[in-house]
Amino acid sequence: MKKDMIVAVCLAIVIVIMSYIATLGGGLGPLFNGVRPLTIIYLNTTLNIHNPNFTAMSPEAVTAIVWDYRGLDTLFETAVFYLAIIGSVAIYRGIDEKLRISEGFGLSKIVKVVTKLLIPMNIAIATSIALHGHLTPGGGFQAGAAMAVIPMLLIIAFSRYFLLDIRLSRGLALALRSVGLLGIALTVFIPVVIGLVNGLNAYIMQNQAKVNAPVSLPAFVGSSLISGSLIMYNVSEFLAVTFGFTLLFILLSIEEGLVKEQMRGEGVEH
Amino acid sequence: MSRLVRAIPIIVLAYVVYIVFSGSVSTYDLVLGFVVALLSGYLTSNLLVSDVRKALNIRRFIWLIIYGIYYLTIAEFKAHSDVIRRILHPRMPINPGIVRTPYNVVNDYSIVAIANSITNTPGTVVVHLDEGKKIYYVHWIYVKAPDPKTTYDNIVKDFERYVKKIFE
Numbered sequence: 001m002k003k004d005m006i007v008a009v010c011l012a013i014v015i016v017i018m019s020y021i022a023t024l025g026g027g028l029g030p031l032f033n034g035v036r037p038l039t040i041i042y043l044n045t046t047l048n049i050h051n052p053n054f055t056a057m058s059p060e061a062v063t064a065i066v067w068d069y070r071g072l073d074t075l076f077e078t079a080v081f082y083l084a085i086i087g088s089v090a091i092y093r094g095i096d097e098k099l100r101i102s103e104g105f106g107l108s109k110i111v112k113v114v115t116k117l118l119i120p121m122n123i124a125i126a127t128s129i130a131l132h133g134h135l136t137p138g139g140g141f142q143a144g145a146a147m148a149v150i151p152m153l154l155i156i157a158f159s160r161y162f163l164l165d166i167r168l169s170r171g172l173a174l175a176l177r178s179v180g181l182l183g184i185a186l187t188v189f190i191p192v193v194i195g196l197v198n199g200l201n202a203y204i205m206q207n208q209a210k211v212n213a214p215v216s217l218p219a220f221v222g223s224s225l226i227s228g229s230l231i232m233y234n235v236s237e238f239l240a241v242t243f244g245f246t247l248l249f250i251l252l253s254i255e256e257g258l259v260k261e262q263m264r265g266e267g268v269e270h
Numbered sequence: 271m272s273r274l275v276r277a278i279p280i281i282v283l284a285y286v287v288y289i290v291f292s293g294s295v296s297t298y299d300l301v302l303g304f305v306v307a308l309l310s311g312y313l314t315s316n317l318l319v320s321d322v323r324k325a326l327n328i329r330r331f332i333w334l335i336i337y338g339i340y341y342l343t344i345a346e347f348k349a350h351s352d353v354i355r356r357i358l359h360p361r362m363p364i365n366p367g368i369v370r371t372p373y374n375v376v377n378d379y380s381i382v383a384i385a386n387s388i389t390n391t392p393g394t395v396v397v398h399l400d401e402g403k404k405i406y407y408v409h410w411i412y413v414k415a416p417d418p419k420t421t422y423d424n425i426v427k428d429f430e431r432y433v434k435k436i437f438e
Contacts, residue, residue, distance in 0.1 A: 108399045109378060109381060109382065109399055109401060110385045110386065110396070114382065117318065119313075119314050120280045120283055120284040120287075120310040120311065120313075120314045123313070123314075124284040124285070124287040124288040124291065124303075124306055125287060125291050127288070127306045128288050128291050128303070131306075132292060166317070222297065223297070224296060224297055224298035225298075226298075
């Protein structure tokens with residue numbers, strides 16, 4: 001007991017000292033002494049209609065950085081994430097998730113009805129996050145994670161068979177996830193195709209015009225800001241993440257007994 | 271087509287949620303929000319709506335508002351004051367127990383609305399639902415008597431009167 005008290009007091013002192021160093025002591029460097037040079041660069045270039053050769057045309061600096069300044073990095077991050085999902089799909093290959101070994105009652109009617117009512121609201125909110133990825137904090141991945149709550153809730157409240165009943169199968173999830181990835185892949189090459197057609201210099205993943213590559217994707221539709229390629233990346237990523245996670249949840253909810261039984265069956269055949 | 275008609279109440283709900291969550295009424299949001307609402311309504315109408323005339327009935331909607339006002343003022347005040355009295359009373363007069371409470375509605379939404387109304391008022395919590403016997407199992411802070419009539423009159427009756435007019 002006494003030892004615990006000593007440890008707790010020491011921890012409290014360490015936290016106080018650390019927070020003092022970090023804030024009042026100036027331990028974070030020039031953070032509190034004005035705006036840093038790097039920040040000034042981003043503030044001047046993320047959304048600057050007066051400097052069309054040096055802007056991402058998005059007021060949301062994080063999205064601008066993630067899908068424009070360092071777009072290739074994000075592209076390969078996305079690839080890593082989907083390779084992980086491919087791994088899960090490979091592990092469960094040949095397992096028929098449509099077989100039912102029990103009835104799947106789920107939770108009580110109260111939970112089920114409330115869960116069902118949440119679905120349309122959840123779709124609206126998740127899609128809003130995706131469609132505002134270039135305007136406000138959030139974006140494709142966050143929106144997809146919010147959307148993937150729906151299959152998770154349905155599996156818990158209803159049982160995984162319910163997803164089969166509403167025809168949200170592993171195959172459909174895989175297909176829609178691939179549509180999302182295809183969207184990202186196509187968006188990567190759109191500026192190059194425009195450049196080839198018009199005989200202009202262009203880079204892959206280019207969003208707005210550069211000094212030596214005057215190809216720009218439309219930043220506005222009417223008076224609405226869509227930030228060129230950023231909205232396309234966000235929406236594609238939204239689709240890919242939503243159904244990537246859905247696919248994982250479906251695979252993870254397959255009963256162990258069902259998997260083992262089918263694997264044994266395979267073993268006997270060969 | 272009937273699926274889209276049935277989706278109308280869901281489209282309205284999803285559209286309102288989209289606009290409120292986005293916090294903007296720009297053309298961009300009004301147009302895309304409607305598309306999203308349409309899509310989510312179409313996808314979920316089979317799950318959520320079986321009789322669209324009931325959902326669009328103005329009289330039921332007015333009863334819903336009346337019930338909302340009744341619930342948030344009178345019902346909540348009665349339940350809160352009762353529990354506060356029991357907490358502050360020097361002898362703390364509680365007699366907790368789980369009782370069977372019958373209900374007389376058939377619609378899913380009615381069953382859930384009554385159950386959640388019971389749970390949301392302090393002092394009573396629905397812990398289980400037996401649809402076959404049409405019984406809620408309710409944890410009650412002061413069990414006056416466990417017979418069906420007492421429990422029904424004290425716990426379900428007031429809510430059921432309104433909910434029947436809204437959802438049944």
